[in-house]
Amino acid sequence: MDVPRVWIAAIGLSTFLFARAVYRAFFHPLRKVPGPKLAAATYLYEFYYDVILAGRYIFHIEKLHQKYGPIVRISPHEIHISDPHFYDQIYAHSSHRRDKDPWVVNGFAAPHSMVGTVGHDHHRFRRNILNSFFSKKSVLELESFVKTKIDHLMERFEEFHREDKVVQLDDAFAALTADVITYYSYGKDWGFLDDKTFRSDIRLAVNELTTVWHFSRFFGWVINTILSLPPSVMCWIMPGKAVVFNFQKSIFEHSADSMRSGTGKGVGRNIFNKLSDPSLPAVERSLGRVQQEGVVVLMAGTETTGRVLSVGTFYLSQDKEFREKLREELRHSGAKSWTELERLPLLAAFINEALRIGIGLTARLPRSAPTETLMYKDIEIAPGTSMSSSSYIIHRDATIFPDPERFYPQRWIEASERNFNLTKYLTSFTRGSRSCIGINLAYMEMYMTFAELIRRFDFEMYDTTYEDVRVIKDFAIGYTRRGDMKIFAKVAKAY
Numbered sequence: 001m002d003v004p005r006v007w008i009a010a011i012g013l014s015t016f017l018f019a020r021a022v023y024r025a026f027f028h029p030l031r032k033v034p035g036p037k038l039a040a041a042t043y044l045y046e047f048y049y050d051v052i053l054a055g056r057y058i059f060h061i062e063k064l065h066q067k068y069g070p071i072v073r074i075s076p077h078e079i080h081i082s083d084p085h086f087y088d089q090i091y092a093h094s095s096h097r098r099d100k101d102p103w104v105v106n107g108f109a110a111p112h113s114m115v116g117t118v119g120h121d122h123h124r125f126r127r128n129i130l131n132s133f134f135s136k137k138s139v140l141e142l143e144s145f146v147k148t149k150i151d152h153l154m155e156r157f158e159e160f161h162r163e164d165k166v167v168q169l170d171d172a173f174a175a176l177t178a179d180v181i182t183y184y185s186y187g188k189d190w191g192f193l194d195d196k197t198f199r200s201d202i203r204l205a206v207n208e209l210t211t212v213w214h215f216s217r218f219f220g221w222v223i224n225t226i227l228s229l230p231p232s233v234m235c236w237i238m239p240g241k242a243v244v245f246n247f248q249k250s251i252f253e254h255s256a257d258s259m260r261s262g263t264g265k266g267v268g269r270n271i272f273n274k275l276s277d278p279s280l281p282a283v284e285r286s287l288g289r290v291q292q293e294g295v296v297v298l299m300a301g302t303e304t305t306g307r308v309l310s311v312g313t314f315y316l317s318q319d320k321e322f323r324e325k326l327r328e329e330l331r332h333s334g335a336k337s338w339t340e341l342e343r344l345p346l347l348a349a350f351i352n353e354a355l356r357i358g359i360g361l362t363a364r365l366p367r368s369a370p371t372e373t374l375m376y377k378d379i380e381i382a383p384g385t386s387m388s389s390s391s392y393i394i395h396r397d398a399t400i401f402p403d404p405e406r407f408y409p410q411r412w413i414e415a416s417e418r419n420f421n422l423t424k425y426l427t428s429f430t431r432g433s434r435s436c437i438g439i440n441l442a443y444m445e446m447y448m449t450f451a452e453l454i455r456r457f458d459f460e461m462y463d464t465t466y467e468d469v470r471v472i473k474d475f476a477i478g479y480t481r482r483g484d485m486k487i488f489a490k491v492a493k494a495y
């Protein structure tokens with residue numbers, strides 16, 4: 001008797017799955033959006049490319065656009081639009097409500113942080129707590145500290161040069177950005193730049209998070225279960241988190257000390273003070289939320305900027321002529337501060353190109369308009385539809401950036417000579433209400449670090465070629481054939 005029941009259940013389930021797939025492909029509100037029917041019918045399509053083949057869907061999406069045009073349905077509930085002119089409708093200003101995709105935010109493994117917040121209003125509330133903390137005015141106040149840290153990195157490069165040792169540039173830059181963001185957020189830096197090999201606990205946590213990025217998107221409940229376990233168990237399962245939690249514990253102890261003494265260094269500049277402000281509703285200043293927001297800021301502030309600095313330095317080492325021109329521009333101008341450096345056309349062009357190729361995040365970062373029906377040409381996009389437009393694809397669009405694989409900073413100069421606003425197509429930070437809150441800090445770090453680096457050093461790549469910076473996997477950040485990006489170099493003095 002039991003056997004037939006099992007069969008009935010199996011047939012029932014198969015019929016349900018089949019009917020659902022048919023509905024999704026042929027009767028769903030997105031049925032008219034072009035794309036493979038299999039991708040419309042089942043999540044297994046995306047699962048195959050991103051989980052089984054490990055971070056390859058973005059490259060396949062690029063091919064789907066060549067076949068189906070600028071709008072493609074890439075999963076039962078998500079469309080990808082590769083049309084920069086539609087970008088600001090997806091990544092819209094805060095006057096238009098934009099939610100995040102609950103599937104995708106699972107990848108951040110930080111549901112209580114602003115980056116992991118799904119709803120528009122809730123996100124606005126959380127973002128407002130930190131907006132002034134990351135304003136241009138606030139960032140400018142820390143310029144001299146950032147300069148001290150950059151000088152420290154330059155001293156370390158001198159050391160590598162003197163001892164004729166190979167430096168791992170990605171670790172070196174991540175140590176710089178980690179020291180900056182810890183000081184910026186907590187009033188104290190943790191001295192990653194002093195470490196012999198630039199080991200950074202924050203970077204370790206980023207690597208751990210990104211390797212499970214796609215798995216977490218599909219199996220959010222696994223990650224949320226792990227997050228709800230006691231810290232000791234969680235740390236056993238995710239050792240990278242353990243490192244970051246221990247590190248964060250030291251941050252909290254430091255914050256508590258500062259607050260107790262009332263005179264401690266960093267009391268004024270402390271993200272912890274903002275996030276645990278007694279005027280906030282209790283649920284918004286719970287320890288779990290404060291911890292998650294704190295960790296997200298540290299991770300987001302470390303890896304992305306570090307990566308653009310690394311990729312930019314790689315390409316700088318490949319073009320002596322351009323390097324000399326940049327050096328001449330810097331020498332001639334005498335510019336030192338961020339505001340002065342920003343006005344240098346060649347340096348600005350170089351940084352734009354480093355951002356274009358280095359990107360920062362390769363992840364699709366979908367948004368949905370919960371109450372608006374959008375139109376893409378004659379295709380209706382129903383409210384609640386997940387829409388993404390990947391920077392990886394826009395930045396490689398040959399109609400905007402001819403010969404897109406080529407690192408060619410002059411394209412930005414040539415465009416401005418034609419009065420063409422090419423920066424409109426630079427989307428590394430996304431745009432709109434949920435764009436990067438750390439954009440000012442990132443620019444300050446990039447301008448000041450590159451300026452000092454170009455003035456003082458040349459780098460000769462060591463066991464690192466173009467293939468080692470070329471992104472072949474998307475794990476929210478770009479992975480190369482070595483896995484996480486690793487760039488080795490020998491340091492030479494420029495004078």
Ligand code: HEM
Nearest residue numbers: 114115300301304305360365428429430434436437438442
């Ligand atoms: C070149 C450097 C950087 C790039 C390319 C970059 C890129 C991005 C992108 C694309 C997002 C949107 C994420 C999403 O849609 O889910 C984002 C958000 C964010 N970034 Fe950055 N970022 C950079 C530097 C920084 C820095 C230095 C900080 C430090 C404060 C930072 C902190 C954040 C935070 C906290 C968010 C979440 C904002 C929100 O949800 O409202 N980022 N970043």
